Amino acid sequence: MKKWGLVLCLLAVTFSLFAGGAKETAGDDALDVRVLVWKYDDTYGSTVRAAMDKWAAIYSKELGKEIKLTMYDAADDMAKQIEQATIIVGDKPDMVIINLAEVANGQVLVDMFDANDIPYLFYNKQPAAETTKSVLVDTGTIFIGTLAxxxxxxxxxxxxxxxxxxxxxxxxxxxxxxxxxxxxxxxxxxxxxxxxxxxxxxxxxxxxxxxxxxxxxxxxxxxxxxxxxxxxxxxxxxxxxxxxxxxxxxxxxxxxxxxxxxxxxxxxxxxxxxxxxxxxxxxxxxxxxxxxxxxxxxxDGDAMGKANIRIAYNGALGKEWLDGTDYKYTTEDEFKCIRIPYAMITEVK
Structure with a gap:
């Protein structure tokens, strides 16, 4: 009788552990979005990061699905950014937003994420011209930037x-x-x-x-x-x-x-x-x-941060990049791209 009691107790504990684990997994349906940043102490880049945090919270409510952001500071070091990407690959997130530490080295990250079926997009620092075909055109990813x-x-x-x-x-x-x-x-x-x-x-x-x-x-x-x-x-x-x-x-x-x-x-x-x-x-x-x-x-750092999050949301869910948005692809680029407009400022009151 004692043996059966012990077995039943162990089964109850085991079931509880499995049930608890399953419940946590099922409930945790937030989108895991990672952001590779070339360096945190770039002032304009900081406005974009703040905007991404802001718009992730806004879109989590508007779109009915939580967007969890995790950001990484490469400190202007491509080797460090590659190390960070290696960690990210092991975590299998839903999406990666990339701000390249070195514009000539986007291929390294592309190869890593493609090999692991992790979607990604680039923003702010456009991959170098000599890598455009392999990094942007062939992959079908999108670049979010400005008209150079x-x-x-x-x-x-x-x-x-x-x-x-x-x-x-x-x-x-x-x-x-x-x-x-x-x-x-x-x-x-x-x-x-x-x-x-x-x-x-x-x-x-x-x-x-x-x-x-x-x-x-x-x-x-x-x-x-x-x-x-x-x-x-x-x-x-x-x-x-x-x-x-x-x-x-x-x-x-x-x-x-x-x-x-x-x-x-x-x-x-x-x-x-x-x-x-x-x-x-x-x-x-x-x-x-x-x-x-x-x-x-x-x-406009806020506009870029907003676009990064909304478009990354689509990418994480396997949708077309601009689905459900008012953004339009540029017509002059051979790859998928949207450009955030500039404005002249000559007076501040």
């Missing part, structure tokens, strides 16, 4: 408008605007387009421009830009009349260096150099308001 040249076009337009409103920005009065260019990365499509079209658009509108230094590649980083600006100023000095920067962080670095020479301080009577960035991060808007930066081009 639009930010550059707007920077050129801003400079044209500034010059027409106040020709004194041509400080030496020679009819030519001497400029320097801060570039994010040499093989990044966004950086290439912003660097090219800011100048080409200004010239196409009738301005004459002259580069007074080689392009300064500063990896989107404020501190590196400040160092480069200091060194360049020591070399060419006040020949510089315009600073183009691929992002606001580098523009702010340039302003910090200029401040040390008494420029762009916001104080009445101090000299100024035109400084135009991209992103419209809070620090840049504050700088414009206080007389540091001159202008920026807004990259």
């Amino acid at each position: 040249r639009q930010a550059g076009d707007m920077q050129g337009q801003i400079l044209y408008d500034l010059y027409n409103a106040d020709k004194s920005i041509d400080k030496n009065g020679d009819g030519v605007l001497q400029y320097i260019m801060f570039m994010g990365e040499p093989n990044n499509d966004e950086a290439i387009a912003r660097s090219r079209y800011s100048v080409e658009t200004a010239k196409s509108l009738g301005l004459k421009l002259e580069a007074v230094s080689d392009t300064l590649v500063c990896n989107w980083d404020q501190a590196l830009a400040q160092e480069a600006m200091t060194a360049t100023w020591a070399s060419v000095g006040d020949k510089i009349e315009v600073v183009f920067a691929n992002n606001d962080m580098m523009a702010l670095g340039a302003v910090a260096a200029l401040n040390a020479y008494g420029y762009n301080t916001g104080r009445a009577g101090d000299k100024e150099v035109v400084v135009i960035g991209v992103d419209a991060i809070d620090a840049a808007l504050e700088s414009i308001k206080n007389g540091g930066m001159t202008a920026t081009v807004q990259q």
Whole structure:
């Protein structure tokens, strides 16, 4: 009798354990979405991350299915991002959202996730042109970004408008605007387009421009830009009349260096150099308001974060990427892509 009691007790415990496990699995039907981020300390990227958290919560309620996000900081290290991807593969999540640490190395991640039937999309940093076919076209994934040249076009337009409103920005009065260019990365499509079209658009509108230094590649980083600006100023000095920067962080670095020479301080009577960035991060808007930066081009982090989550939701459920949304594929790209528009900001109140 004691033996039967023990057996029944053990069976009851076993059944309880299995029932408990089954109940937890059945109830835990949330979508497991992982996000690979190139680096957390990128200010614009931080606005996108915050937006993804926000929209995951909103869409969890609106769409009736919880979206659980787990994010990983690669700290601008592709090797670390690959390690993180390896961990993710072992966890078999429903979806991976990728912000590449190195745009030339998307194939490594694609191969890992494809081999394990884990869907993925790319955002913000477009895979390098030489990998477009294998990483984007052949896989059928989607890229969520911006129109690469639009930010550059707007920077050129801003400079044209500034010059027409106040020709004194041509400080030496020679009819030519001497400029320097801060570039994010040499093989990044966004950086290439912003660097090219800011100048080409200004010239196409009738301005004459002259580069007074080689392009300064500063990896989107404020501190590196400040160092480069200091060194360049020591070399060419006040020949510089315009600073183009691929992002606001580098523009702010340039302003910090200029401040040390008494420029762009916001104080009445101090000299100024035109400084135009991209992103419209809070620090840049504050700088414009206080007389540091001159202008920026807004990259809408909230809109990108929203698109990432809504489209990832579809991908996780095996639906067509844009199903049930108002997004439209671009017509100029050979791969599936949506572009978040920019806006010019020249005044902050």
